[in-house]
Amino acid sequence: xxxxxxxxxxxxxxxxxxxxxxxxxxxxxxxxxxxxxxxxxxxxxxxxxxxxxxxxxxxxxxxxxxxxxxxxxxxxxxxxxxxxxxxxxxxxxxxxxxxxxxxxxxxxxxxxxxxxxxxxxxxxxxxxxxxxxxxxxxxxxxxxxxxxxxxxxxxxxxxxxxxxxxxxxxxxxxxxxxxxxxxxxxxxxxxxxxxxxxxxxxxxxxxxxxxxxxxxxxxxxxxxxxxxxxxxxxxxxxxxxxxxxxxxxxxxxxxxxxxxxxxxxxxxxxxxxxxxxxxxxxxxxxxxxxxxxxxxxxxxxxxxxxxxxxxxxxxxxxxxxxxxxxxxxxxxxxxxxxxxxxxxxxxxxxxxxxxxxxxxxxxxxxxxxxxxxxxxxxxxxxxxxxxxxxxxxxxxxxxxxxxxxxxxxxxxxxxxxxxxxxxxxxxxxxxxxxxxxxxxxxxxxxxxxxxxxxxxxxxxxxxxxxxxxxxxxxxxxxxxxxxxxxxxxxxxxxxxxxxxxxxxxxxxxxxxxxxxxxxxxxxxxxxxxxxxxxxxxxxxxxxxxxxxxxxxxxxxxxxxxxxxxxxxxxxxxxxxxxxxxxxxxxxxxxxxxxxxxxxxxxxxxxxxxxxxxxxxxxxxxxxxxxxxxxxxxxxxxxx
Numbered sequence: 304x305x306x307x308x309x310x311x312x313x314x315x316x317x318x319x320x321x322x323x324x325x326x327x328x329x330x331x332x333x334x335x336x337x338x339x340x341x342x343x344x345x346x347x348x349x350x351x352x353x354x355x356x357x358x359x360x361x362x363x364x365x366x367x368x369x370x371x372x373x374x375x376x377x378x379x380x381x382x383x384x385x386x387x388x389x390x391x392x393x394x395x396x397x398x399x400x401x402x403x404x405x406x407x408x409x410x411x412x413x414x415x416x417x418x419x420x421x422x423x424x425x426x427x428x429x430x431x432x433x434x435x436x437x438x439x440x441x442x443x444x445x446x447x448x449x450x451x452x453x454x455x456x457x458x459x460x461x462x463x464x465x466x467x468x469x470x471x472x473x474x475x476x477x478x479x480x481x482x483x484x485x486x487x488x489x490x491x492x493x494x495x496x497x498x499x500x501x502x503x504x505x506x507x508x509x510x511x512x513x514x515x516x517x518x519x520x521x522x523x524x525x526x527x528x529x530x531x532x533x534x535x536x537x538x539x540x541x542x543x544x545x546x547x548x549x550x551x552x553x554x555x556x557x558x559x560x561x562x563x564x565x566x567x568x569x570x571x572x573x574x575x576x577x578x579x580x581x582x583x584x585x586x587x588x589x590x591x592x593x594x595x596x597x598x599x600x601x602x603x604x605x606x607x608x609x610x611x612x613x614x615x616x617x618x619x620x621x622x623x624x625x626x627x628x629x630x631x632x633x634x635x636x637x638x639x640x641x642x643x644x645x646x647x648x649x650x651x652x653x654x655x656x657x658x659x660x661x662x663x664x665x666x667x668x669x670x671x672x673x674x675x676x677x678x679x680x681x682x683x684x685x686x687x688x689x690x691x692x693x694x695x696x697x698x699x700x701x702x703x704x705x706x707x708x709x710x711x712x713x714x715x716x717x718x719x720x721x722x723x724x725x726x727x728x729x730x731x732x733x734x735x736x737x738x739x740x741x742x743x744x745x746x747x748x749x750x751x752x753x754x755x756x757x758x759x760x761x762x763x764x765x766x767x768x769x770x771x772x773x774x775x776x777x778x779x780x781x782x783x784x785x786x787x788x789x790x791x792x793x794x795x796x797x798x799x800x801x802x803x804x805x806x807x808x809x810x811x812x813x814x815x816x817x818x819x820x821x822x823x824x825x826x827x828x829x830x831x832x833x834x835x836x837x838x839x840x841x842x843x844x845x846x847x848x849x850x851x852x853x854x855x856x857x858x859x860x861x862x863x864x865x866x867x868x869x870x871x872x873x874x875x876x877x878x879x880x881x882x883x884x885x886x887x888x889x890x891x892x893x894x895x896x897x898x899x900x901x902x903x904x905x906x907x908x909x910x911x912x913x914x915x916x917x918x919x920x921x922x923x924x925x926x927x928x929x930x931x932x933x934x935x936x937x938x939x940x941x942x
Contacts, residue, residue, distance in 0.1 A: 304329050304367065304510060305350065305482065310359025312342070312349065319345055321534040322359075327482070332504065333512045334521040334543060337531030339730050339774040343514045346531065347371065347484045350512075370480035372472055372488055381459035385450060385470050388459050389441045392477035396437050399429045444473040447499045449660070465491030465660075476503065483511035489520055490771065493660040494797050500524075516775050518543050518800040561601045571595055613725050613780060616716070617762040617790045622685035623650050625763055625791050626671050628817065631679035633666060640666055642815035643679070648763075650684075653785070654793040655806035655824060662812045664795045665693065668765045671793070690761035692769060697748045702741035706731055706751060709740055714758035722758075728780045729754045729773070746772035757784070764792035770801050779804075799824060821875070821933065871932055878929040882922055889918045 305327040312320045319342030327333065335343050348354040349361070351371040381388050391397055406422040409415070429435070445455060448469040459470055472488055489497045497520060504511065504524040512529070515521055521528070521543035528539045528546035539546040571591045578584035625648040633640040640663035648654065648671075656664050669675035672691045673683075683689075701709060710722045717725070726736050729750040740751065749772045756764065770778045782804040785792065793810070796802050802824045809820040809827040820827040892915045896908065 305363040306361070307349075307356075308360045308362075310349075310356055310361065312345065312354075312356065312358070314342070314345055318534055320536075323535045325529065325536045325538070327510065327512065329510055331510050331527050332507070332525045333510075333527045333529050334525040334546075335512050335514045335529050335531065336521070336543070336546075336775070338776060341531045343531055344373070344486050346536075347373070347486055347512065347514065350482075351484055367482060368478070368480040369482045369484065370475040370478050371484040371486075372468075372475050373484075373486040374468075374490075381467075383459060384456045385445065385459050385462070386438075386441060386455040388470055389445060389474045389477055390437065392441070392474035393432075393437060396429065396432055396434045399425055399432070399434060400437075403429060441473065441477050444476050445470070447503070448473055449493070449496050468492075469496070472500070479509065481509060483507070483509060485511060485513040485515075487514055487516070489515060489517050489797070492797065494657060494799070495659045497797060516770075516773065516778060517798055518775065519798075557601070564598075564601050568595065568598070613721075613728050613757075613784045615757045615784055615788050615790075616760050617788075618688060618760040619686050619762060621650055621687045621762045621791075624648075624682070624684035625650055625652065625687055626684065627682040628671075629680040629682065631670065631677055631681060633663065633670065633675075633677045639815050641677075641812065641817065644812075644815065644817040646810070646817040646819060648791060648793060650791055652791050652793070652808055653806050654808045654810050655802040656793060656795050656810045657797075657802065657824075658811045658813075664812065665767050667812070667817075668693070668767055668793065668795065672765050687763050688759075688761045689763040689765060690756050690759040691765045691767075692753050692756035693767035694749060697745070697752050700740050700748060700752060700755075702739070704740055705737045706740070707736050709751060710754060710758060713755050716760070717758065725754050725758065728777055728784075730777055762790040764788075764790060764794070766792060766794035766796075768795055768797070770796055770798050871935060874932050875929060878925055878932065882925050882929070885918055885922045885925070889915065889922065892918065 307323070307325045309322050309324060310320060311318060311322060335346070337343050345354065348371075349356055351369055353371075403422065403425050406418055406425065409418050410422065433440075442452075442455060446452070450466075450469070459467060462470070468488075468491060472485075475483060488500060492500070497517070501520060501523045504513070513521070513525065523542075525542055526540070528541070528543060530537045530539065530546070530550070537550075539549045541549070571594070575588050575591055579588050627648070628644060628646045630643045630645060632642050632644070656667065658664060666675055668691070670677045671681060672689055673681075674691070701712070704712070706726055707719065707722055710725065711717075714722055714725075723736055726732075731738070731747075731750070740748065743751065753766075753769050756766070769781065773781065778798065778801055782801055785805045794805070806824055807822070809822070809824060811818050820830060822830075892911055896911050896915065
């Protein structure tokens with residue numbers, strides 16, 4: 304289908320690719336991965352023809368149709384309705400449609416036989432190319448991407464950047480190109496839409512290359528990985544998780560080959576050094592010298608993702624309660640966001656607020672922070688010091704500062720080395736730390752604002768889409784830092800891998816109420832998929848609900864249910880505490896087992912091993928009990 308052979312590409316004074324090669328075959332579903340700045344987007348622009356290749360060869364069929372989704376499409380100002388813009392994805396049908404309507408107008412006046420014949424031919428061609436399903440397919444794509452039927456006739460330029468990107472994606476999908484190039488298609492999309500695109504690409508019959516930092520997205524829809532690293536392109540079969548396994552195996556194999564070759568070279572060098580002065584060994588020495596000169600040296604490429612650790616301290620320890628929402632309501636005109644909703648955030652909670660866009664997630668974060676008006680009461684706990692990150696935080700950056708100075712305004716207790724490390728994790732390396740804030744792009748400013756938020760030493764973080772402009776490596780570093788963070792946080796993110804790594808509670812807004820699941824994202828997803836859907840009634844106004852004693856709990860029943868909930872919550876808290884204490888005890892025993900004194904004392908090893916196994920058994924038993932109690936608690940929540 305397409306081949307890049309021995310190509311090099313220079314951009315802004317440095318080579319992104321040097322003597323690299325890449326073949327794309329029909330039917331391949333490729334995830335293009337690599338660190339930010341390695342040239343992934345540049346490579347897509349080369350393939351699309353936007354950038355000209357000056358070194359190497361690029362071959363493809365002359366009639367190959369390529370569709371390219373990139374962030375530049377957001378800047379196009381379309382005044383046409385959304386549906387009309389998307390319909391242009393099939394330019395052939397759009398042209399035929401215009402010709403047909405023109406001929407129809409002529410026939411009304413002339414009734415010319417030749418015109419009628421031409422119209423018939425065009426209509427046949429239109430039908431053969433799928434023209435009569437054209438509008439329906441475009442509407443199906445747009446509605447799958449989250450547009451309502453009413454919104455299809457709104458001008459595209461009245462929508463935000465994220466919604467414009469959805470429309471551009473629908474236009475490309477309608478086009479059904481031979482090769483689809485997608486540069487970060489999930490940016491600014493909510494979880495239901497990401498899952499819809501996943502399924503679409505999984506069933507897609509053509510070939511595509513997608514750049515994405517969403518690991519789960521890549522796992523669910525690609526069958527090959529192309530990694531950009533060291534100015535080359537390395538190819539792997541399988542999805543992203545399989546790529547990681549193969550990469551580790553390849554690196555280990557290359558390291559073994561390198562080590563073996565180095566041992567061999569050292570042996571030959573010892574022989575040469577030992578016998579080079581002996582005439583009787585001159586021939587053997589020369590033979591080994593020539594052999595070493597001809598040997599093809601094995602090189603081990605260093606991993607470009609070097610180890611980085613960042614820490615986010617807290618200044619003071621807050622009380623047990625961080626924030627409490629009591630009968631909180633919020634609406635924008637006729638749009639109801641919350642209606643007498645309640646919820647609690649306790650010290651140590653690491654909450655992910657998930658759900659579709661437009662449900663009020665960002666609004667809720669601003670309400671908790673105190674920057675958004677609402678009805679009801681939100682109580683802030685003792686000693687709570689909040690810090691809020693969202694896109695509008697960019698306005699608070701001092702444009703005259705360089706990056707180090709900007710971070711030092713909130714990170715005074717951090718050393719310059721620590722500030723540099725933090726900037727490195729957010730993709731600013733070397734002399735880039737001396738860049739002025741005013742010259743940064745929107746995405747770069749967003750990363751600086753996030754770094755500042757995390758360095759404030761606040762004990763309560765509110766983070767709205769913190770991973771939007773981060774690559775996989777930086778997202779992983781951020782996840783590790785948040786897992787080690789001693790404070791409390793609530794975050795909005797559509798990156799399911801990230802949410803899975805950091806959250807111990809899931810919040811979502813449903814029926815204008817705040818819902819909570821006390822567990823990880825995977826546990827919530829499994830529970831939510833099994834939850835019985837509420838019956839839908841399309842004619843509520845014509846239905847009169849009959850309440851019987853069996854269907855409406857009595858006051859005594861309600862009180863008993865509430866008491867049971869409190870008892871279960873108390874039992875869960877006790878079990879959590881017991882498990883934590885046992886985990887601590889287990890770690891202490893494990894540490895003793897590794898000490899040099901115990902290593903030589905067989906009896907002590909046996910005693911500690913038995914104790915270790917006993918503690919593990921107790922932890923497993925308590926965890927099983929906890930799971931059963933939580934199931935009962937969730938059942939009462941749903942009743």
